[in-house]
Amino acid sequence: MSVAVENFVKAIYKNGKSNNNDTKPGNIAKELGISNAAATDMAKKLAVKDLINYEKYQELKLTDKGTKMALNVVRKHRLWEALLFKLFDMSLHDIHREAELLEHQTSDLLANKISEYLGNPKFDPHGDPIPNANGEITTTDTSISLSNTKEGKQYIISRLMSDDKEFFDFCSQNGLKYGNTVLVSKQFSSNKMTQISINNNTILLNEDFTSIIYVNEQD
Known part of the structure; x- marks a missing residue:
């Protein structure tokens, strides 16, 4: 899948987990820095691919297939953050910025190798949970x-x-x-x-x- 598609489903997933943002196309557009029209167009295309459920004027909902894709991207992002923080003691802002680029170029094989090297961490340096290789978050958030x-x-x-x-x-x-x-x-x-x-x-x-x-x- 393209970087744009991966970023789109990841934005829906993250906004859906946030207390401050909903997943209507306008909010996803703001998150990604694109126009509302572009977000709506992308939503319609991804609905055809069975990645999201789209209804006009309603929040976007990920399908099981879309959720699996989003969690896979999130896993790679957070593993890179953990690795960069461990190896180079980079700032939390910098590891996030670099991970945004690296997550799209990372195979499942490499992600698993990074996880093994780090001891299969459950959280990244920001405290965000890292999904496992099956796309599951096995920790309970009581914060x-x-x-x-x-x-x-x-x-x-x-x-x-x-x-x-x-x-x-x-x-x-x-x-x-x-x-x-x-x-x-x-x-x-x-x-x-x-x-x-x-x-x-x-x-x-x-x-x-x-x-x-x-x-x-x-x-």
């Missing part, structure tokens, strides 16, 4: 956004759901990394801000950040 946490409790960062360079630069500079522990010291509900403590530093975050940083409560 919540930082904006929904409780004051006085400690949490472990489980996902950083963004591809924005400035966001990742900020996270890196302040120790907001997958696996690190944060203490939620104050929730300013009326202002939609959260005060946290990490590495002996106090940081005040607005909802733009706290809605895409996901955590699990520390045992």
